[in-house]
Amino acid sequence: MFAIxxxxxxxxxxxxxxxxxxxRLKENxxxxxxxxxxxxxxxxxxxxxxxxxxxTGAQVExxxxxxxxxxxxxxxxxxxxxxxxxxxxxxxxxxxxxxxxVPLPDMGTSEHCYGALMKALFARAMTGKGSRxxxxxxxxxxxxxxxxxxxxxxxxxxITRRGNTHEFFAPVSVxxxxxxxxxxxxxxxxxxxxxxxxxxxxxxxKEEYAKNLGRIRDVENLNDAVSxxxxxxxxxxxxxxxxxIGVAASKINSIxxxxxxxxxxxxxxxxxxxxxxxxxxxxxxxxxxxFLKENRNTLSFPPRFGEHNEAILGKELGFSADQxxxxxxxxxx
Numbered sequence: 381m382f383a384i385x386x387x388x389x390x391x392x393x394x395x396x397x398x399x400x401x402x403x404r405l406k407e408n409x410x411x412x413x414x415x416x417x418x419x420x421x422x423x424x425x426x427x428x429x430x431x432x433x434x435x436t437g438a439q440v441e442x443x444x445x446x447x448x449x450x451x452x453x454x455x456x457x458x459x460x461x462x463x464x465x466x467x468x469x470x471x472x473x474x475x476x477x478x479x480x481x482v483p484l485p486d487m488g489t490s491e492h493c494y495g496a497l498m499k500a501l502f503a504r505a506m507t508g509k510g511s512r513x514x515x516x517x518x519x520x521x522x523x524x525x526x527x528x529x530x531x532x533x534x535x536x537x538x539i540t541r542r543g544n545t546h547e548f549f550a551p552v553s554v555x556x557x558x559x560x561x562x563x564x565x566x567x568x569x570x571x572x573x574x575x576x577x578x579x580x581x582x583x584x585x586k587e588e589y590a591k592n593l594g595r596i597r598d599v600e601n602l603n604d605a606v607s608x609x610x611x612x613x614x615x616x617x618x619x620x621x622x623x624x625i626g627v628a629a630s631k632i633n634s635i636x637x638x639x640x641x642x643x644x645x646x647x648x649x650x651x652x653x654x655x656x657x658x659x660x661x662x663x664x665x666x667x668x669x670x671f672l673k674e675n676r677n678t679l680s681f682p683p684r685f686g687e688h689n690e691a692i693l694g695k696e697l698g699f700s701a702d703q704x705x706x707x708x709x710x711x712x713x
Contacts (some may be wrong), residue, residue: 381395381396381422381423381424382394382395382422382423383395383419383420383421383422383423383435383438383440384419384420384421384422385416385418385419385420385440386416386418386420387400387402387403387405387416387418387442387477388402388403388404388405389403390402390403391420394440394479395479396479396480397478397479398478398479399445399476399477399478399479400476400477400478400479401450401474401475401476402474402475402477403473403474403475404447404473404474404475405444405447405475405477408444408475409444409447410444410445410446410447411443411444412443412444413441413442413443413444413480414441414442414444414477415439415440415441415442416439416440416442417434417438417439418434419431419434419435419438419439419440420433420434420435421435422435422438424634427634440479441479441480442477442478442479442480443477443478443480444475444476444477445476445477445478446475446476447473447474447475447476448473448474448475448476449471449472449473449474450471450472450473450474451471452469452470452471453469453470453471453472454467454468454469455467455468455469455470484521485517485518485520485521486517488517488520488521488524489515489516489517489520489521492515492520492523493513493515496513496515497513499511500513527547531547544563545599545603546565548592548596549565549566549567549568549592549596550566550592550595550596550599550602550603551564551566551572551584551595551599551602551603551606552564552565552566552567553603553606554632555603555606555607555610555611555618556607556610556611557610557611557613557614557615557618558611558612558613558614558615559614559615560615560631560632561615561631561632562610562615562618562619562622562629562630562631562632563629563630563631563632564606564610564622564627564628564629565627565628565629566627567628568592569590569591569592571625571626571627572589572590572592572595573590574625574626574627575625575627576589578621578625580609580612580613580621581606581609583605583608583609584602584605584606584609589602615631619631639661644664646677647664647665647668647677648661648662648663648664648677649661649662649663649664649665649672649677649678649679650662650677650678650679651678651679651680651681651682652678652681653681654681660681660682662679664677686713689704689708689713690704693707693713
């Protein structure tokens with residue numbers, strides 16, 4: 381997937397992981413994450429959304445890696461017959477940014493904090509004593525490296541990024557079809573034998589692939605051969621074949637596909653702005669609450685700046701109309 385975004389007045393074609401040199405982002409410091417909704421176009425290779433001028437709901441998150449100045453450019457000016465000569469130098473300031481994806485460390489740490497909070501509340505209820513909770517996004521993230529750290533430190537294995545493949549089983553990956561992508565996971569030799577006996581996958585029916593170890597040793601060529609076979613089929617046909625032989629497989633869904641899923645669509649959270657009629661759609665909760673159930677997964681629309689000042693300051697906190705007016709006059713609210 382790629383997108384065309386506007387950053388500081390210039391347009392860039394970006395995808396996750398790209399590192400770009402953009403005009404200096406003066407308001408932000410190194411290490412900051414910046415979200416921009418100036419997405420003019422996005423495409424996943426099959427569907428393209430073109431903004432008018434922006435793609436509704438699309439965002440790109442950027443990590444500012446460093447600020448710097450480009451190499452000096454010398455400018456020489458001369459006016460004939462006037463003895464005018466000037467040399468100037470200019471170094472264009474820039475920001476080096478990385479296009480990042482979903483902020484999983486942020487979200488994962490919040491999940492870990494939730495668990496720690498529940499434990500602390502239970503401890504207080506049982507003992508009457510409070511607890512201190514220290515949270516680190518770094519520690520939270522490294523706690524997910526269960527298998528990589530064990531295999532590296534205990535068994536001396538060299539671990540690196542594997543994408544969608546599996547270290548111990550093959551073929552396991554995302555494979556192209558004529559109209560999309562499908563994730564296939566062959567978990568044992570019996571399943572692979574069933575796969576290789578299909579006429580569509582005759583190219584992988586090799587003796588050296590009969591055992592999983594042989595498939596792992598030649599996994600790149602094996603995946604290429606599987607990809608060549610799957611690319612000739614539609615997603616529906618490939619899924620039908622995998623189900624018929626008991627091999628785990630699933631279509632790779634777009635965000636639109638996920639949101640339209642019959643298990644997801646009824647649980648999406650809505651918020652409607654009564655002033656404009658705009659309806660905001662939010663991701664479903666991880667579990668259903670009585671509050672959401674009673675309100676049919678509908679929340680109040682986020683208030684505009686100052687919209688609830690009088691209700692909160694006046695009715696709830698007891699400020700008079702003159703006091704609220706004075707706060708407004710002083711620019712406090």
